[in-house]
Amino acid sequence: MGCCVSTSSRSTCSSGSHGKAQSVSPTCFEIGFCGTKKTNRTFSDHVIAVQNLPSVPNRVFANGKSRTSCIFTQQGRKGVNQDAMIVWEDFMSEDVTFCGVFDGHGPQGHLVARKVRDALPLKLLSSMHSYRSRQNKSGGSCLKGNSNKMDGGDSDKDGVAENRLNCSWREAFMKSYKAMDKELRSHPKLDCFCSGSTAVTIVKQGPNLFMGYIGDSRAIMGSKDSNGSMVAIQLTVDLKPDLPREAERIKKCKGRVFALQDEPEVSRVWLPFDDAPGLAMARAFGDFCLKEYGVISIPEFSHRLLTDRDQFIVLASDGVWDVLSNEEVIEIVSSAPTQSSAARSLVDSAAREWKLKYSTSKMDDCAVVCLFLDGKMESESDHEEQGVFFCNPSKNFTVRTSEESDSYGRMVPAELEGNALTVSTEDQNWSGLEGVTRVNSLVQLPRFSEERPNP
Template sequence: MGICLSCEYAEKLESDENIVYVVEEGGLNSDEDGARRIASLYSQQGKKGPNQDTAILCQGYGMEEGVLCGVFDGHGRSGHVVSRMVRDYLPSLLLSERNAILLASEGYMYSDSDDTSSINDDDSPVSSPDMFDEWKEACINAFRAMDKELKHQNNFDCTFSGTTAVSIIKQGKDLIIANLGDSRAIMGAISEDGHLEAIQLTTDLKPNLPKEAERIRKSNGRIFALRDEPNIQRVWLPDENYPGLAMARSFGDFQLKHYGVISVPEVSYRRLTNRDQFIILASDGVWDVLSNKEVVSIVWSVGSKEKASKAVVEAAVRAWKCKYPSSRIDDCSAACLFLQDTSTVNKC
């Protein structure tokens, strides 16, 4: 069962700089007006043990109208602890790294003048190459620092536990996407001919990708699929059929960091236009059973924003029961960030 944000599993945190919503189980209450206007978060425990998924929304992030949104999918014995620690610390690490880069660049001070939302050319390329380069460097540095922090923890073991992280940072019309692992971000946009289309913003960083496989094998890691899971390539130790990690990049998993698994995110940029309607971040429990097009259609058809992510998760749970009736349902989490100022998702 989903549990609302007001229950003990999730909380709303406020500081002088921004408002932060975190979700571990269930979703945002309908009375959370600040988040409701721009986002919807929902998480539901599967049948494999504790819910190792979590999600976060930070408003006022980096600038008054800035937003950070992320979904984290833990795995292994301590996966639920790792995903929550990354959720809690990564946003501040990103801002710290970003500010350090700005201070080091010829005394340039970050201000609201960095907001390029006043540029009207919706088809323009990257509005500020320097801005993206700075955020990309900040993401890489922050992910490295986060992984180092996990390694130094004494109260839980990350040897064979870790988490994915898919996150977006919105600064005006500038969108920075940072991805680690096999969670995914997609966008719902209106095409030139007026149809709703699904645009995948991230690549699922799994061991079957040629560039990922090459790096792992060069580091003496092994990649193969189990007989009863022929379509799922996994990473194994050189001389032992363990642990079978189904992703090529992650936080934690330190034993496999010796064999090609890395914590370097794939960072990309998109200039938002008026055609872009919403962004959906979700853990692989959703993408294992629903296509990009199906998820976009679900969000578009929901009558109110606050119900969008719950509708996606519930559709994924139904699909698991239908497609894999003998399998244990995975944890399913989704975060929907709405880009247009409308009271409902679909007014058609």
Template structure:
């Protein structure tokens, strides 16, 4: 009797699985066709190359699959003066898939929102960026650029003023449109990742820093710890760097306060006290090294969010170029050093590649026992003094070690990756000394994240670049440890439910 009664149940479950599989395959097929069409869009670059006003380059590190992604979309929204660009740094077992999905989807979602807004106004596109585009004077509440750096408010309230299109003290309406487009698009993007049939985003995610340039106006959106800077010149013609975004680390007072209010924990390990991380309330995992990210749904109930920090800047005649890069660049080069490398590049078309190669060389010399991180760079020139001829840059060949990204650290303090296990992490956490802030207090992080120092005598960038390093030499350094891992380990409950995942999937 029992067998007869259970047979229909088993058949129903089998039919449900078959139907679910069909739906997944159909969704993936539709998504694949959309991606194929997207790759054919004129003016859109997502692999190593250059155009007349931009160049992009990425290089795999020594930790496995390249989890960085990037995009430049010229003539964005069918407007000749508009460019969209962004970099995305994935982390976790499926971080590379998350980064690519966000790269391919976010620009289209922003564009869809923009077109819907224009349709509601009965317009197909603005007449001129000066009057209907984004405008302002580069000053926002809690975000004033000083001495080549910027201090930001993290409260999400950004007041715009303009001297040419709106009355002083009022927000420009088109900035509000793009800001709302980012907030809406990012929220929908994160929601789609949660239910994506082909990507497990529970312990995987990505950063995102994007710049929308419309005429002389910039709208910057930031989630995570990738960074955007502006290369400009002072009155004396000297180069200086202006940081456009804040690295949204868990130790920023407002970020830490939000996470703790959601029962998440923020602290740093003993052997890396300069790296605050986000942990579950019931387990010393996953140790996410950023306060905002797409994906990472194991932490979304505990304070990690995908809401972008938005800011605005109006370009001036002194502004020359914008650099967007993942933390593989910023971990070893300062803002000023990045500006110098790009400014002194042989040609504009090779500036991004020159920056990546400079960072890799510094990685190898400054941290010889550490695995070089993935690097991705977008250089967007805004001065229009001259243009590089369009060219395609072949990706530089890099050896692929058998190991994978060691983004994870077991709760007992041991690294895990495919075929390797590296001990050396302390299991005892150290409480993070982060200042608390009230719900209305504005945050001024001050200096950007400092470079980590391991040498007793600091050396200049030129010293690193002039050193004799053989490019063909293998620098996988599998015996060493990665300097900063974005994510340390899988939650214990997830490991118990999926004991084979840890050995099967790259991190």
């Protein structure tokens, strides 16, 4: 809370004998390595508070599209939509885009997911600013994250710059995820003891792709092979409790990992002294009832250099991956009528598969972000002809099926934030943890209040 970030896509550096402010390329602000020269405009000259995020240009968090992406979410059959998503273009400069999908679980999971959606990007920016400040003090040079490989003797220098860029983003992801979980623990109005959220987040900076993620939301990429055929490349790992490394850590911390008899394919995390809560992931924001027993919020981090063969990236919550394979997702997105309808086409396909494969289970929420790497999207008239409604990304209208929360956990009626829909009585009375189905992230609430067994 209280986080502020720069929303300016350009920076100015002092130059010349008269110290006049001179406009510079956005690459000088990509990660803030602006040499030893002082800037006339500081990082906080153009700031935005968390509660003012909806007014930030090029930040889309509702069903709609931007210059290079489309996003879509649909409520499942379990109650209020607990998924959240975001695309933020011009994130640090004109060449940097942030994307994320967040899948909440537990009684307040929808509030946790939206809180993370709003606050985590700001913490990432703050971490990068801190890195920039240290580099300026140590006399670091201006590193360009979108520079191409140089020839001859410059290749070594470029390799060093790329390594420093990679290290800076790794540090930023680690620190921002840690700060996010710390804020949730101390939040005065969000009870995250048995509620939490996954996160799959990427930053595209020129040809560089940086990824940080926890939980079982997933990112994949559609790329062309040497024959020109579209193939699926999985970019992240579903951090489930049955992964050997994850299970070992949890067991060392006295947590238990096992699956229920009626869903043997879903391993869950349980308290050492109670058959609760049965969390279906090994890492998550929140879920503080399990943080002492091996569930962590430390993200996995990876870096990938994009090529001309790479076409698009898909981020989605597990409501999609539970019923569709990577290859099926790539096929659906690449064959969508228009790029701007790709996310909705994918969610519609997932909904149909849910009815076919799990007709007795309640469909999970689905959220999808499709980022097209060629940087081109159809004009507004193209998708209007398809009969698909999309919000104006500059207005960030949100179509909601229930009450949303603002950035500090207060309940805000949907009528105040965009197009309101009538909420059914069934949705309003949803408990967040009804029944045991294949996709429930939590099986039940612990029957205690941070108590410990008697010795």
